[in-house]
Amino acid sequence: MFVLTIDQRGSRRHGDRVEQLLADLAAHHEQTGVDPLRGFERTVGDEVQGVYDDPEPVVDVALHVLRLGGWTVGIGAGPVDEPLPSSPRAGSGPAFVLARTAVEAAKSRSRTVPLAVRGRDDGAGRDAEAVLVLVAAVAARRSEAGWVVADAMSVEAPRQDELAARLGVTQQAVSQRLRAALWAEERAARPAAARLLAWAQGVGEDRPARP
Template sequence: MLAVHARYRGREVRRAELVRRSAEALSTLQGVGEFRMLGVEDICAAIDSPEALCDIVMALLSDGGWAIGIGIVPGAPQSGQTEEVEERVRGIATASLPGRTRAGGVWVRIDAADTSRASASRASADSNDIAATFALVGHVLSKRTVEGREATSLMRSGLNQNEAAAELGISKQAMSQRLQAAGWQVESGGWQLAVNLIRRAGTTP
């Protein structure tokens, strides 16, 4: 079972309104439970799959104003959970965030299957690997131009390069150049790596 807790750390003055609108928009994504507002700056939701979790994290990293906590309960099915299990994984996501957070940071906590040193060590190593993957991808996202954000957003929505180029009114070659400059291959590879790491951590009790 998976969850994400996001805390707004951007510069928007009307942050309560921005956080509310963000919670509503993120809740519409496939595989994402309803985002609850926890105070003015915090939102949290249970997530159905590693893919949906990575889509959420990528969206938050692209915005640039959020600190992100991820909670993972290994061995638990990803859907049809009881409220008790969902509360547990949301609590783990919340606990993953340190007292002082920064925008663009990603923290991960995996609920160790038992209290043995080996289990705790494996959970810690997996948490660090997932956080490091998102740190690398986040660095790429933070360097993008407006044009790069437009191009990658269209690709992320499911369009191919020809369709995205037509949408932007540019040639396929220009689209390819934009994607290369924006680090689209790095993002795609990082997304898949994060999905694989989260799936492994979430299915190995």
């Protein structure tokens, strides 16, 4: 299982944004058609928590929240105590403990990307963190024009000539923006991060032996 604990940064300066985040996450899940196992809800203060049983939407949501800005993301990968309650607030088990450790680690001022992963398999967890941090850092450098084409290709998957016609630019311009945005590299890295998160659960998933 995967527990995401998301904590607001600078709430004293910007006010409580939890309800706004919960609405955004609900809209994002509706758009992607993938719901968490246990939906996000406020746990304490300006923190929210959700539970997933699939690592791919965990990668997607973590990167989405980092793009929004103003949030710290902790991911815990491991078992949970069964039966899992309907409310994440009532959940317990290693994944919840690891998510708490992760979100506290992510608050370190030495981190350029406020995300951390802790897994029952600690090595795989930190490997997943490294990939996610790198992808988020690359995405943070995108221009507005880069985001426009990256979002369109990720959500709608149009042909580049169709997207160019819609934007009123040349197909070459679309291709250049995608290259500058490192869109193809990000899409290739996301499944790798998901596999590492799966291994980080430490519950017997197939994985290559460490050298």
